[in-house]
Amino acid sequence: MPAFIPEWTWSFTGISDNWNTTFVVAPGADPKAIRLDVEGARKLRVSARGDVVLGVPGGEVLLQKPVVYQIVRGERREIAGRYALVKNHQVTFFCAVL
Numbered sequence: 547m548p549a550f551i552p553e554w555t556w557s558f559t560g561i562s563d564n565w566n567t568t569f570v571v572a573p574g575a576d577p578k579a580i581r582l583d584v585e586g587a588r589k590l591r592v593s594a595r596g597d598v599v600l601g602v603p604g605g606e607v608l609l610q611k612p613v614v615y616q617i618v619r620g621e622r623r624e625i626a627g628r629y630a631l632v633k634n635h636q637v638t639f640f641c642a643v644l
Contacts, residue, residue: 569639577614577627582637590631598629598637614641 571577584590589601596611614627627641 577639577641580639581632582609584635584637587635590635590637592629592631596628598631609637612639612641614639 569577569580571580584600587600587602587607591599591601593599593608598609600607600609609629612627612629614625615622616625617623625642627639630638630640632638
């Protein structure tokens, strides 16, 4: 579980081998500060669709591609964003300027 950081909240949901993470990032906070430490996976990769694929004993588990958006004047505006893999089995996020 991620360490507590006051600038964001976190939830994790999934069915079978398909998982979603939801992060709510406060205005002005840096989403790159979010890092998921992945344990138990033999291999990590980002698929052509943008999902993180975890190679685990018995198959694969997907963390679905992030959907990044901002609420502006009550309207949802999508922002380009993607997962990035960093050292030591960590997953983080890159997104366009908010």
